[in-house]
Amino acid sequence: MTALRTPADATGVEAAPLSSYVNGYWSRVRGGEMGALPAILGLIVLCTVFSIVRPAFLTAGNFANLLPQGAAVTVIAMGLVFVLLLGEIDLSAGYTSGVCAAILALALSDYDLPWYLAILAALVTGTVVGFVLGSLVAKVGIPSFVVTLAAFLAFQGVVLLLIKGGTIISIQDPVILAIGNKNVPPVLGWVLFALGVGAYAAVQLLRIRGRQRRGLTHDPLSLVLIRVGALAVLGGWAVYVLNQERSRNPAIVSLKGVPIVVPIIVALLVILTFVLKRTGYGLHIYAVGGNREAARRAGINTDRIRISAFVVCSTMAAVGGIIAASRANSVDANTGGSNVLLYAVGAAVIGGTSLFGGKGRILDAVLGGAVVAVIDNGMGLMGFSSGVRFIVTGSVLLLAAGVDALSRRRAATAGLR
Amino acid sequence: MSEQAGGTTRQGDGGPSPDGAVLSLAGISKRFGAVHALSDASLAVKAGEVVALVGDNGAGKSTMIKAIAGVNPADDGEILWEGRPVTITKPHDAATLGIATVYQDLALCDNLDVVANLFLGNEVANGIVLDEISMERRATELLDTLSVKIPSVRTPVASLSGGQRQSVAIARSLLGEPKVVLLDEPTAALGVAQTAQVLDLIERLRDRGLGVVLISHNLADVRAVADRVAVLRLGRNAGEFVMAETSQEQIVEAITGASESVVTRRQARVEAAEAARDVGQKRQASDPQEQS
Ligand SMILES: Nc1ncnc2c1ncn2[C@@H]1O[C@H](COP(=O)(O)OP(=O)(O)OP(=O)(O)O)[C@@H](O)[C@H]1O
Numbered sequence: 272m273t274a275l276r277t278p279a280d281a282t283g284v285e286a287a288p289l290s291s292y293v294n295g296y297w298s299r300v301r302g303g304e305m306g307a308l309p310a311i312l313g314l315i316v317l318c319t320v321f322s323i324v325r326p327a328f329l330t331a332g333n334f335a336n337l338l339p340q341g342a343a344v345t346v347i348a349m350g351l352v353f354v355l356l357l358g359e360i361d362l363s364a365g366y367t368s369g370v371c372a373a374i375l376a377l378a379l380s381d382y383d384l385p386w387y388l389a390i391l392a393a394l395v396t397g398t399v400v401g402f403v404l405g406s407l408v409a410k411v412g413i414p415s416f417v418v419t420l421a422a423f424l425a426f427q428g429v430v431l432l433l434i435k436g437g438t439i440i441s442i443q444d445p446v447i448l449a450i451g452n453k454n455v456p457p458v459l460g461w462v463l464f465a466l467g468v469g470a471y472a473a474v475q476l477l478r479i480r481g482r483q484r485r486g487l488t489h490d491p492l493s494l495v496l497i498r499v500g501a502l503a504v505l506g507g508w509a510v511y512v513l514n515q516e517r518s519r520n521p522a523i524v525s526l527k528g529v530p531i532v533v534p535i536i537v538a539l540l541v542i543l544t545f546v547l548k549r550t551g552y553g554l555h556i557y558a559v560g561g562n563r564e565a566a567r568r569a570g571i572n573t574d575r576i577r578i579s580a581f582v583v584c585s586t587m588a589a590v591g592g593i594i595a596a597s598r599a600n601s602v603d604a605n606t607g608g609s610n611v612l613l614y615a616v617g618a619a620v621i622g623g624t625s626l627f628g629g630k631g632r633i634l635d636a637v638l639g640g641a642v643v644a645v646i647d648n649g650m651g652l653m654g655f656s657s658g659v660r661f662i663v664t665g666s667v668l669l670l671a672a673g674v675d676a677l678s679r680r681r682a683a684t685a686g687l688r
Numbered sequence: 689m690s691e692q693a694g695g696t697t698r699q700g701d702g703g704p705s706p707d708g709a710v711l712s713l714a715g716i717s718k719r720f721g722a723v724h725a726l727s728d729a730s731l732a733v734k735a736g737e738v739v740a741l742v743g744d745n746g747a748g749k750s751t752m753i754k755a756i757a758g759v760n761p762a763d764d765g766e767i768l769w770e771g772r773p774v775t776i777t778k779p780h781d782a783a784t785l786g787i788a789t790v791y792q793d794l795a796l797c798d799n800l801d802v803v804a805n806l807f808l809g810n811e812v813a814n815g816i817v818l819d820e821i822s823m824e825r826r827a828t829e830l831l832d833t834l835s836v837k838i839p840s841v842r843t844p845v846a847s848l849s850g851g852q853r854q855s856v857a858i859a860r861s862l863l864g865e866p867k868v869v870l871l872d873e874p875t876a877a878l879g880v881a882q883t884a885q886v887l888d889l890i891e892r893l894r895d896r897g898l899g900v901v902l903i904s905h906n907l908a909d910v911r912a913v914a915d916r917v918a919v920l921r922l923g924r925n926a927g928e929f930v931m932a933e934t935s936q937e938q939i940v941e942a943i944t945g946a947s948e949s950v951v952t953r954r955q956a957r958v959e960a961a962e963a964a965r966d967v968g969q970k971r972q973a974s975d976p977q978e979q980s
């Protein structure tokens with residue numbers, strides 16, 4: 272970018288001042304458009320409280336544990352965002368991840384397939400499941416709540432059948448095990464970090480340049496610098512902490528580096544955000560979620576969009592299942608069961624994705640997933656039983672859904688609907 | 689094509705399906721269960737002409753529009769486009785012919801911004817990446833040429849006023865460079881100033897040589913912009929008039945289906961009351977003289 276830009280050489284349109292962005296954001300928040308604010312505030316409060324009450328919370332070791340712990344739920348939540356954007360729900364996403372994990376384990380153990388074919392089998396299973404669920408919703412017209420509730424029960428049975436009753440299938444493949452348990456070498460961690468921040472900065476600056484050249488209003492440079500700076504500081508701090516030696520006995524085994532799930536989640540975040548925000552397909556997802564009839568009249572094949580959202584959701588559930596299986600080193604009847612689905616829905620909603628459709632981002636799943644993981648981890652450290660943890664997480668989900676519903680009412684009274 | 693030089697034949701006989709119509713429909717029928725929403729109805733519109741489609745609630749106006757737009761195809765009937773018979777079974781068919789529709793229930797996505805709503809279904813893209821910049825520029829240009837005032841093309845449609853939303857819906861219909869625009873009650877929910885805005889917009893469409901079909905219950909609006917009026921009653925044609933040669937009473941009569949109706953009775957009552965008041969006033973004015 273040219274450093275000096277006199278007003279005369281621009282095509283008459285200048286960047287709005289930063290203050291107007293702050294005002295705009297603030298008025299959106301007050302109008303009920305809170306976005307990620309509750310999740311970020313929640314994260315700050317939770318982390319502060321847990322660090323004070325349990326200093327063990329604020330250690331590199333715990334931080335490195337927290338990330339893979341929350342990874343499966345976060346990935347499933349990312350897929351759920353697609354379905355939630357349409358105003359639908361997938362209650363079976365948890366057990367879908369269980370079924371796919373079982374397929375992965377069977378492919379590795381019973382069929383001796385190489386890891387990549389086993390992963391492919393799990394992903395294809397997810398895709399097929401999503402296609403069937405989506406078709407039942409879009410083509411047959413059964414409410415998604417009912418379809419996926421039925422699938423929730425049925426898939427629980429499928430998992431039981433696949434793992435032949437109460438047995439546990441352990442996973443031995445080193446590549447699969449690495450996904451949820453190993454770390455990126457410290458140097459590679461820094462390289463990936465630099466590439467990530469550099470790419471983000473480049474995309475933002477190119478965007479400004481393009482809009483400037485065509486004479487359109489654009490974000491002020493200061494705002495972009497703040498964004499890039501924040502990413503660099505937070506990301507750099509995280510990489511630095513995770514690159515510290517965490518092993519109690521470094522002489523025997525060294526334990527340092529960013530967990531492998533982190534670049535996986537970042538990559539999924541970038542890809543899916545690109546799909547939702549920059550492609551026509553993504554726009555159509557928002558359109559169908561905002562006003563299905565309007566989308567139909569605009570010539571959008573709404574059935575196909577709805578089916579595809581379920582396909583994405585179930586395929587992402589398969590990815591979540593693979594991560595969960597890797598993390599646990601095994602698959603059993605509980606994989607993808609118990610709290611997984613509610614945690615995933617909770618993550619998406621806590622992050623700011625609306626249950627009413629039309630509003631949400633992939634980033635919501637990551638922020639909300641972090642909140643859920645922090646609650647689970649912190650309360651575990653404080654010695655609460657899982658019973659208490661369930662109640663607290665359930666309450667947080669209810670709180671988030673309440674915020675969602677209230678902000679919708681607020682938006683309606685503020686004339687934003 | 690048999691378009692006449694000069695295009696509009698406003699002084700014509702006003703009969704059904706005039707020559708040179710861009711779009712003409714004949715024998716259109718549509719049933720919803722036992723309800724005959726349309727039976728053997730016809731309609732025609734020429735380039736550079738505003739045809740008002742009027743009729744009481746449930747007369748079948750929206751049904752007619754939806755049949756043309758392919759949203760809810762007719763059961764029976766013939767559609768001619770520039771003289772050629774065509775079939776319209778889905779919204780896409782109508783769009784490719786050059787028919788654009790603005791529905792009574794606006795059909796905008798509240799959660800999307802103005803640009804996205806304008807281009808929905810016809811996005812400009814480089815490969816798979818949306819070309820936001822081109823779309824935003826074209827949106828701004830289009831809204832400018834239509835003199836539509838909107839705070840920013842990046843505001844979500846949810847936060848616009850009724851008139852602005854209506855303008856966006858109309859602008860949206862123009863992006864595909866249509867030849868015929870169908871407007872279903874575009875002024876129904878609008879205030880005086882916003883109605884005037886939309887009527888201006890309709891006149892601009894006509895001046896651009898588009899054929900416009902306008903549904904409205906407001907006969908004053910119809911009188912203000914329409915060249916011809918087609919009346920539907922209970923799903924059937926109930927008369928077609930050239931606006932300049934027709935009185936409001938004639939249209940009302942066709943809509944209600946009787947020279948003697950609620951509307952005419954009310955009108956008669958009002959007139960009688962006015963007459964009585966006039967007489968009363970006169971008498972009052974003359975009273976003092978009598979007393980003296
Ligand atoms: N989807 C539908 N299902 C069943 N009946 C319908 C449907 N759409 C319209 N109708 C019926 O068809 C008839 C014509 O309706 P239509 O909406 O065309 O009336 P309209 O002239 O547009 O009235 P308005 O001025 O109130 O908008 C009505 O009797 C209505 O009840």
Ligand SMILES: [Mg+2]
Nearest residue numbers: 749750751792
């Ligand atoms: Mg109607």
